[in-house]
Amino acid sequence: MKYRRLGDSALEVSEVALGSWLTFAGGIEKDRVVATTEAAFDAGITFFDTANMYGRGAAEETWGEILSKHPRDSYVLATKVWGRMSDTDAGLSGAQIARQIDASLSRLRTDHVDLYQAHRFDTSVPIEETVEALQLVVQQGKARYLGFSEWTPAQIRAAIDLAGPELFVSSQPQYSMLWRSPEAEVFGVCEAAGIGQIVWSPLAQGLLTGKYLPGRPVPAGSRFASESMSFAQDIVWSEQALEAVQRLVPVAHEAGLSLPEMALAWALRRSELSAVIIGASRPEQVHANAAASGIELTPETLDQIDAALGDVPVTGPRLAMYAQEGVLHR
Numbered sequence: 001m002k003y004r005r006l007g008d009s010a011l012e013v014s015e016v017a018l019g020s021w022l023t024f025a026g027g028i029e030k031d032r033v034v035a036t037t038e039a040a041f042d043a044g045i046t047f048f049d050t051a052n053m054y055g056r057g058a059a060e061e062t063w064g065e066i067l068s069k070h071p072r073d074s075y076v077l078a079t080k081v082w083g084r085m086s087d088t089d090a091g092l093s094g095a096q097i098a099r100q101i102d103a104s105l106s107r108l109r110t111d112h113v114d115l116y117q118a119h120r121f122d123t124s125v126p127i128e129e130t131v132e133a134l135q136l137v138v139q140q141g142k143a144r145y146l147g148f149s150e151w152t153p154a155q156i157r158a159a160i161d162l163a164g165p166e167l168f169v170s171s172q173p174q175y176s177m178l179w180r181s182p183e184a185e186v187f188g189v190c191e192a193a194g195i196g197q198i199v200w201s202p203l204a205q206g207l208l209t210g211k212y213l214p215g216r217p218v219p220a221g222s223r224f225a226s227e228s229m230s231f232a233q234d235i236v237w238s239e240q241a242l243e244a245v246q247r248l249v250p251v252a253h254e255a256g257l258s259l260p261e262m263a264l265a266w267a268l269r270r271s272e273l274s275a276v277i278i279g280a281s282r283p284e285q286v287h288a289n290a291a292a293s294g295i296e297l298t299p300e301t302l303d304q305i306d307a308a309l310g311d312v313p314v315t316g317p318r319l320a321m322y323a324q325e326g327v328l329h330r
Helices: 030-042 058-067 094-108 127-139 153-163 186-192 204-209 239-255 259-268 283-290 299-309
Strands: 003-005 012-014 016-019 047-049 076-081 113-118 143-148 196-200 273-278
Touching (some): 003 273, 012 273, 016 030, 030 058, 076 094, 113 127, 186 196
Antiparallel strands (some): 003 012
């Protein structure tokens, strides 16, 4: 496993991080969560990413039990705030951030997280209030650093204009061979401010494993065969994408790689990235994905990838799922 610095922070993180979005929020049984998490440690993964809204606390609760059995300085822990936790609890108001960080720490069985992220931008709250509340979390020692997920370039700039480039150390956008939108603006805006990228869905929710075939039913036991884990399928799923992925199979074979290894190495080719976040439901998936760390693709392979995918990938600025444009000021 290779390690990279998280933006301009002092944190060193594994290039491959383990996430808990769909799988660990009730998508798989607890014993498989334990086995998968322990496999991550075995593979050299030290970066674990979750959010309060994953299963409305379920993912944090489960990881709190598992991770608390490991020395706290042996892993980097990230969680997020913004998502709906009850009929009245959601968003990025000062009161919500103060309430939710304490609840997250309780579930995670720790006195601090290494990275606290605004899961989306809250256009209903003045940005000054949100930034001040996040800064207070750091001042109180409840988080070491701050980040955000799927903010627009205008929202990122507004926060930087308000509190300086040192406010955030990380950005968490969707990014993969099939979803290249952050390349258009977000990567550049963040790089200028010393903000690193920790990208989600680098395997396009499993499409880039090649196991989903055009015109065929989804495999039994796969993510898209699960009612609880397939709700975001429309973000990436199309017959054109499935066909394009199959054109990548011989490219990976010629490079001597598995398709997931090639897809993760493709994302990690960007110097802006600090880590790719993988989702896994079995220990063997963790080890297979961790093997992508340190792989460098040749220019020839990169050209073949572009030729195979053609105009299928999403490019250009694109508003993320649940994201909204706009910035409210006091």
